[in-house]
Amino acid sequence: xxxxxxxxxxxxxxxxxxxxxxxxxxxxxxxxxxxxxxxxxxxxxxxxxxxxxxxxxxxxxxxxxxxxxxxxxxxxxxxxxxxxxxxxxxxxxxxxxxxxxxxxxxxxxxxxxxxxxxxxxxxxxxxxxxxxxxxxxxxxxxxxxxxxxxxxxxxxxxxxxxxxxxxxxxxxxxxxxxxxxxxxxxxxxxxxxxxxxxxxxxxxxxxxxxxxxxxxxxxxxxxxxxxxxxxxxxxxxxxxxxxxxxxxxxxxxxxxxxxxxxxxxxxxxxxxxxxxxxxxxxxxxxxxxxxxxxxxxxxxxxxxxxxxxxxxxxxxxxxxxxxxxxxxxxxxxxxxxxxxxxxxxxxxxxxxxxxxxxxxxxxxxxxxxxxxxxxxxxxxxxxxxxxxxxxxxxxxxxxxxxxxxxxxxxxxxxxxxxxxxxxxxxxxxxxxxxxxx
Amino acid sequence: xxxxxxxxxxxxxxxxxxxxxxxxxxxxxxxxxxxxxxxxxxxxxxxxxxxxxxxxxxxxx
Numbered sequence: 001x002x003x004x005x006x007x008x009x010x011x012x013x014x015x016x017x018x019x020x021x022x023x024x025x026x027x028x029x030x031x032x033x034x035x036x037x038x039x040x041x042x043x044x045x046x047x048x049x050x051x052x053x054x055x056x057x058x059x060x061x062x063x064x065x066x067x068x069x070x071x072x073x074x075x076x077x078x079x080x081x082x083x084x085x086x087x088x089x090x091x092x093x094x095x096x097x098x099x100x101x102x103x104x105x106x107x108x109x110x111x112x113x114x115x116x117x118x119x120x121x122x123x124x125x126x127x128x129x130x131x132x133x134x135x136x137x138x139x140x141x142x143x144x145x146x147x148x149x150x151x152x153x154x155x156x157x158x159x160x161x162x163x164x165x166x167x168x169x170x171x172x173x174x175x176x177x178x179x180x181x182x183x184x185x186x187x188x189x190x191x192x193x194x195x196x197x198x199x200x201x202x203x204x205x206x207x208x209x210x211x212x213x214x215x216x217x218x219x220x221x222x223x224x225x226x227x228x229x230x231x232x233x234x235x236x237x238x239x240x241x242x243x244x245x246x247x248x249x250x251x252x253x254x255x256x257x258x259x260x261x262x263x264x265x266x267x268x269x270x271x272x273x274x275x276x277x278x279x280x281x282x283x284x285x286x287x288x289x290x291x292x293x294x295x296x297x298x299x300x301x302x303x304x305x306x307x308x309x310x311x312x313x314x315x316x317x318x319x320x321x322x323x324x325x326x327x328x329x330x331x332x333x334x335x336x337x338x339x340x341x342x343x344x345x346x347x348x349x350x351x352x353x354x355x356x357x358x359x360x361x362x363x364x365x366x367x368x369x370x371x372x373x374x375x376x377x378x379x380x381x382x383x384x385x386x387x388x389x390x391x392x393x394x395x396x397x398x399x400x401x402x403x404x405x406x407x408x409x410x411x412x413x414x415x416x417x418x419x420x421x422x423x424x425x426x427x428x429x430x431x432x433x434x435x436x437x
Numbered sequence: 438x439x440x441x442x443x444x445x446x447x448x449x450x451x452x453x454x455x456x457x458x459x460x461x462x463x464x465x466x467x468x469x470x471x472x473x474x475x476x477x478x479x480x481x482x483x484x485x486x487x488x489x490x491x492x493x494x495x496x497x498x
Binding site for chain 1: 439440443444446447451453454455457459460461462463466468469470471472473474475477478481482484486
């Protein structure tokens, strides 16, 4: 897209002309700012600066393209009313595949030209730059800076004009090709178009189809966007950032809670007993402990078992029984400890000690029923049973941390997937995972 | 919107954690039994633990 400044007419009016090739009526909407005008009937490109409208080129359109914004439509873009006066289709080829987008030339007699581009339902509001962007030295992929913002190279391709309609403020020709280079910083894109030694820069800003439809009061709904466009802003980027900030605050609160509960928890030893279990002895090995009192609010009871096991196991059936209510908390604990040495070196498995927290035990008088089991022939095992009240459970903090992390990770993954989709269409695709090549 | 939902969710998680810690929740598997007879105190062998029939690991490499 190349354009000069507009020449505002003293009295805006539409000029009525006829095509010198087919005689069809032509409408000139941009007054003497148009350089070329295309006849809709015979697809002749005419010299709008020539009083006789000299035919510059004729092209054959395989199928007539209908602009989504009909030429002559007027709409407000950023507070200024523009009229759609020109339309072209441009095509690039990547790996032999053609990719086409559409460009609309908009005109306001006082503000000049502006452009809209559309690709697969993605729209950009484009205007030419008044200053040149600066190349960022030694950047890979290449970057440019413009008005303090850095833009990353997205794609360079040779774009050919494959269809034109209406008026253009430059010498448009079907078949002509420019080298188009895009640099992105969503929601903006900087584009350079190089024709010979001439380079034109423009800036596009992503717009939704709904905004375009509203601006031009177009009937129906705009086409749904397909895929992720090069400068399409990620709908999740700001949410992801704010969720990580919120996560940091929650993690801090979690640490404060952990310290608070740790300082205020009772953690008092209620009972301690030392026992002997002989697995060679026949008969019932079960016994009960002395009574002990659990005080305070409903809380957990930690039962710790310490043994002298050595390449053996013991299974302890525990029941924490309330003397007064008959309520029992029944649980079994296997304690096993094995170790040795083989061709891989020394190894060990399990532990001679065990700890379990019995949840939500009300206050009251309790005793433990203990029934040890073991393989006959193991002999004597000495073990200690230690009971503590109201012991903080760090596994719950780990669970809570996981629950807080999960949404943040999922959202980050979705954001990264969005960026992955964006850049997979670029000259700098992300590394492909798997063997899909 | 997502941020607000996350703040509500995170607050609920922390409140749940506070309640769990205060009431002494744990991840241990414990079977609660009602009305255990007082006679167990004098005759421990009369109590039948639900875990006693479990297969026990005999371990070792």
